Amino acid sequence: MTHLRLPPEDRETSPYTGWTRAHWEAVADGMLRAALRWASPRGALLDLPGRPSVSGVRSDGLEGYARTFLAAAFRTAGADGADPAGLLPRYAEGLAAGTLAPGRDDAESWPLILDHTVQGQPMVEAASVALGLRLTRPWLWDRLDTGVRDRAEEWLRGALRHTPAPNNWYLFPLSVAGFLESVGRGDAETSAALARGLELLESWWRGDGWYTDGDGRAFDHYNGWALHLYPVLHARLAGDTSLLDHLGPRLRAHLDGYALLFGGDGAPVHFGRSLTYRFAAGAAVALGALTGYTPLRPGVSRRLLSGTLRHFLDRGALDSDGLLTLGWYGPHAPTLQRYSGPASPYWASKGFAALLVPPGDPLWTAPEEAAPAEGPDTARALPAPGLLIQTTRADGLARLHNHGSDHLPPGGAEHHGDADPLYARLAYSTATGPTAADNVPDNHLALAPPSHPDAWSARLRIHPLGAWSAPDGSWGWAASWHRPVLPEGTVQLPGLRVESVTLVHGRWEVRVHRVLGAPAGTRLRLTGWASGDVPTRLHPLHGLARATPLRAPHGTAFTRWVTVPALEGTVTGTGICAALAALGEDSGNTGEDGPLPHLTTAPDGTPTVTVYWPPHSGPGGQAPPVRVRFEPFAVEPVAPA
Numbered sequence: 183m184t185h186l187r188l189p190p191e192d193r194e195t196s197p198y199t200g201w202t203r204a205h206w207e208a209v210a211d212g213m214l215r216a217a218l219r220w221a222s223p224r225g226a227l228l229d230l231p232g233r234p235s236v237s238g239v240r241s242d243g244l245e246g247y248a249r250t251f252l253a254a255a256f257r258t259a260g261a262d263g264a265d266p267a268g269l270l271p272r273y274a275e276g277l278a279a280g281t282l283a284p285g286r287d288d289a290e291s292w293p294l295i296l297d298h299t300v301q302g303q304p305m306v307e308a309a310s311v312a313l314g315l316r317l318t319r320p321w322l323w324d325r326l327d328t329g330v331r332d333r334a335e336e337w338l339r340g341a342l343r344h345t346p347a348p349n350n351w352y353l354f355p356l357s358v359a360g361f362l363e364s365v366g367r368g369d370a371e372t373s374a375a376l377a378r379g380l381e382l383l384e385s386w387w388r389g390d391g392w393y394t395d396g397d398g399r400a401f402d403h404y405n406g407w408a409l410h411l412y413p414v415l416h417a418r419l420a421g422d423t424s425l426l427d428h429l430g431p432r433l434r435a436h437l438d439g440y441a442l443l444f445g446g447d448g449a450p451v452h453f454g455r456s457l458t459y460r461f462a463a464g465a466a467v468a469l470g471a472l473t474g475y476t477p478l479r480p481g482v483s484r485r486l487l488s489g490t491l492r493h494f495l496d497r498g499a500l501d502s503d504g505l506l507t508l509g510w511y512g513p514h515a516p517t518l519q520r521y522s523g524p525a526s527p528y529w530a531s532k533g534f535a536a537l538l539v540p541p542g543d544p545l546w547t548a549p550e551e552a553a554p555a556e557g558p559d560t561a562r563a564l565p566a567p568g569l570l571i572q573t574t575r576a577d578g579l580a581r582l583h584n585h586g587s588d589h590l591p592p593g594g595a596e597h598h599g600d601a602d603p604l605y606a607r608l609a610y611s612t613a614t615g616p617t618a619a620d621n622v623p624d625n626h627l628a629l630a631p632p633s634h635p636d637a638w639s640a641r642l643r644i645h646p647l648g649a650w651s652a653p654d655g656s657w658g659w660a661a662s663w664h665r666p667v668l669p670e671g672t673v674q675l676p677g678l679r680v681e682s683v684t685l686v687h688g689r690w691e692v693r694v695h696r697v698l699g700a701p702a703g704t705r706l707r708l709t710g711w712a713s714g715d716v717p718t719r720l721h722p723l724h725g726l727a728r729a730t731p732l733r734a735p736h737g738t739a740f741t742r743w744v745t746v747p748a749l750e751g752t753v754t755g756t757g758i759c760a761a762l763a764a765l766g767e768d769s770g771n772t773g774e775d776g777p778l779p780h781l782t783t784a785p786d787g788t789p790t791v792t793v794y795w796p797p798h799s800g801p802g803g804q805a806p807p808v809r810v811r812f813e814p815f816a817v818e819p820v821a822p823a
Contacts, residue, residue, distance in 0.1 A: 186212035186495070189589070196550045199448070199468060201488040203537070204548040209269055209491065210257040211564040213432035217250045217528070218272065218503030220723035225272050226280030226290040228525060230505060231370050235441045235523030237303040244292050247276055248307035248314070249528035257313035260537030262322045270322045273314070277325070283331040295340030296651030299346040303521065308341040309354035310531075316419055317538075327708065329401045335367055342375045348591075349396030350404055352379045353412040360416040361615030374465040380425075383413055401567035401587040402454025402605075406466030407532045410436060414469055415535070420435065427789065430475035437470045439564050441465050441486060442571045445577020446556040448489030452739055453582055453610040455589070455602075458508055458526060459515050460499060461491045461533040466641040468536035471545045481551035487536050489553060499527075499652030510739035516603070517739050531702060555580045555612075561651045561658030561686045568646030570660035572686040577766040579597035579716070581611045583684040585662035585689070586646040598669045601640035608641075611765060613716045617740035617746065622732040624712035627682065627695050629666045629753075631675060639666030647681070647815055657687040657795070657805035659817045675701065681812055683775075687795045687805040690764040692723070692777050696812050702745030703756040709748050711765045718765050723779045724791070725759030726751040758789055758812075788813045792820060 187308045188208050191200030221228050228246025234568070235242055252267040279294040295304040315323050315334075323331070341358045359372035380465060387394040393409040394400055410433050414480035417425040443451040454763045464487045470476025471483045478486070497511040503574040506527035507513045539545045554560070562571040568586015589605040590596070602652065603616040607625040607636040610616065628638035630710030642664050652659030668674055677699035683693045693708065710720030712734055726749035737743045749761055763777040790811040798806065807820040 185216050185500060192789055194483070194549075195547070195590070197487050198550045198552070199351030199492050201489040203493055203541055205488070206534070206537055207257065207261075208493065210253055210537065212504060213268065213500070213506070214250055214254055214257070216500075217246065217504075219787065220246070221272070221276070222279075222290055222337070224279035224290050225276030226292060226434055227276075227817065230524035231503075231759065232305070232508060232524030235303070235526065236520045237523065240293050240304045241301070241307075241740070242493065242525055242610060244280070244304055244307050245601070246525035246528065247273075249525055249531050250308035251314040252310040253528070253531035253534050255317040255532040256531065258321065258519060260539070264530075265321065267679075270318060275325060277311075277334055277454045278330045281330065281337045283817065285336050286766060292337060295337070295346045295584065298351060299345075302344075302347060302680070303345065305341045305346060308338055309357040312358040312414070314336055316361040316364055319365065335362060338362065339371065342371050349394075349400070350408040353408060354384050357412050359414060360420060362620050364420065368553065380413065383409065387432070390564045390640070391432060391434075391439060392567040394567075396591075398590055398592045398607075399568070399587055400589040401569065402589070403450070403456070403459070403463050404454070405436060406440060406684060407462040407529070408531040411465050411469055411532060414473060414475075414487050418473055419541070423618055426473065428587060430473055433466065433470055433473070434475045434477055436465060437572060440466060441482070442554045442560060442562055442573050443580050443582060443612070444486050444490060444555060444773055445580050446553055446651075447612070448491075448492055451580055451582045451612050452608055453584070454508070455519055456508060456522075456526075456529070457604070457739070458522060459529040459532070460494045460506070460510070460527065462530045462532070464490045465532040465535050467564045468533065468539065471503065471533065471543070472539050479551060480548040482553065483547055483555050483635070484548070485550045487533070506604050508521055510615065510637065514739045516736065517615075535740070541659040557595055557724065559688050560655040562655060563649035563651035563658045563660060565646075565649045568644070568649055568660060570649050570651070570658055570663060570686065572682060573693070574659075574689045574766055576689070577716075579611060579613055579766045581691075581765060583609045583660050583686070584644070585649060585660040585684065587646055588642060588644040590643050591731060596642040596665070596667045598640045598667045601642055601667070602645040606641045608682065609691070609711070609763075611698060611711070613740060614711050614713045614765065617712050617744070617791040618736035621734040621736050622709065622748075624709050626707075626709050626735070627680060627693075628704040629678070629680070629697065629700065629708045630707070631668070631701055633701075634672045635705055637669050637672045637747055638707060639668050642667050643681075647683075648817070650817070652805070657685065657808070659683060659685045661817065674698065681815070683810050684801060685793055685808055685810070685817070686775070689764050689766050690777055690795065692760060692779065693763055694760045694779075694810050696756065696758050698756045700753045700757065704753050706751040706753055706759055707748055708750075709746045709763055710763050712738055712744045712746045713765060714738070714744055716765060717768065718747065719763060719776075720747040720749060721762040721776060722749050723760040723762055724781050725753070725757060726761055728801050736806055758791065813816075
């Protein structure tokens with residue numbers, strides 16, 4: 183953090199992080215100071231160094247302008263217009279230059295906004311430009327001459343006249359329309375964009391505080407930094423109390439579970455796409471503090487916000503030039519997508535929405551309190567997205583067991599090569615990242631037919647079967663099924679199906695899988711956590727045996743090189759396998775101190791698995807024995823004899 187001019191820590195007000203609002207302002211100022219060194223002569227483009235995105239260098243330059251402008255807007259608006267670094271005049275000049283001749287191949291002009299299939303990235307950036315202008319209106323927009331305003335409006339309207347990608351992109355025209363209406367430039371076109379965005383948002387609502395990112399089942403960090411952020415912030419800025427009263431409770435419900443997905447060290451769970459946005463993961467927490475729609479006490483919110491901001495800055499997110507790198511801590515290619523360019527990480531600017539909360543607010547003045555993951559051991563099920571969260575006080579780790587999010591468009595064929603490590607795995611955490619696509623997958627059950635014993639299957643479309651957790655958080659479960667997809671060129675097996683159940687209590691996980699339709703001698707391989715320094719465990723319980731750990735030389739976002747624990751077995755027709763897994767403190771012990779399962783037969787002849795948990799004297803209480811049955815599917819506690 184050598185490029186940042188930070189004030190002294192305040193361990194009295196902020197006993198966990200030492201950071202105050204002054205630190206946030208200093209970080210925003212330092213990051214902007216470093217990024218603006220790469221601006222074009224009039225400031226319309228920020229051509230940051232690095233490999234270009236698929237959208238090209240000019241679009242990347244606009245991205246640099248728009249995303250840093252958003253940070254500058256949060257910084258200035260939160261200071262009631264105070265702009266000691268003179269940022270806004272620079273962005274005003276860039277706006278004038280970029281909109282002078284859009285589409286021209288010169289030193290300053292912005293690309294036109296077209297359909298997402300042609301030249302769509304500028305539509306994304308238009309939302310940041312519009313939101314920045316809306317936040318800074320008294321100090322920037324209102325001081326522009328009419329010609330610049332007219333040109334800016336015409337460029338922005340490209341977002342209203344072209345087709346977004348079929349997901350959260352529809353909130354970009356919504357944001358543009360909201361700005362235009364706020365400055366008296368609304369019309370039927372802006373009304374239609376607002377109505378369409380809100381209409382689609384309703385269709386994506388699934389409950390438990392979660393939206394799916396477009397049609398299908400894509401649940402990830404976009405819930406916080408897009409699907410809640412844009413419409414709720416629009417409602418607040420527009421003074422639309424009816425809309426805010428509708429959307430606000432959803433935000434509160436989202437934060438009730440989402441707050442558990444930050445580790446005690448400040449790390450958000452490493453899950454889903456666009457993770458190079460890093461501390462943008464705190465945007466929903468900031469929005470809740472700003473609007474009051476949050477279940478979190480102010481000291482908890484600041485603990486989460488400052489914790490995640492500092493987490494990344496302490497671990498090398500800024501390079502030697504003071505720029506955010508394309509990766510997680512430092513550069514990390516598997517974290518990226520094709521659309522990631524040198525300026526993409528600056529969507530992290532959304533985390534600075536916290537600065538919109540006034541300095542005298544309890545968010546900044548109340549003493550920091552422990553993060554939820556630092557509290558009692560907790561199991562929290564989110565049935566709507568099909569997720570199960572597991573946290574442990576001893577190490578502050580948060581784990582996410584995925585039985586519902588797959589990032590596939592609805593319908594259509596499934597192809598082995600489309601398996602996405604950031605969605606397809608059974609589990610993710612705040613201290614481990616998935617292995618790269620060209621390495622052995624971690625936290626995965628794979629099958630290989632006897633005709634192709636090394637052609638391991640992939641998990642793609644996930645069909646949730648349910649999720650539940652005890653009211654006291656002592657234990658929980660989540661379940662799903664999928665059709666194993668074999669590599670191209672391998673015979674596909676009709677009727678092949680895997681049903682998976684994860685049960686958690688304390689730090690323990692029991693993973694139970696039922697395979698159906700397997701040819702005689704089908705190989706099974708279950709892998710565990712790809713952990714570098716954090717202890718981990720994978721122990722066979724039924725139908726599996728220990729195998730040699732597998733090498734993953736591309737490592738993860740947390741470690742350069744890693745091995746993956748593995749178990750193997752075989753199955754014919756229908757069969758059940760089970761394993762004990764654990765991540766975190768004492769997980770490396772090899773003693774038989776974990777849950778014990780018993781495979782039994784129900785009165786109707788159906789195999790069942792009963793799990794007996796070890797004694798647990800810590801927070802959360804003791805969990806009862808639990809029985810898993812598959813026909814009909816049910817997970818239920820066993821009544822005492």
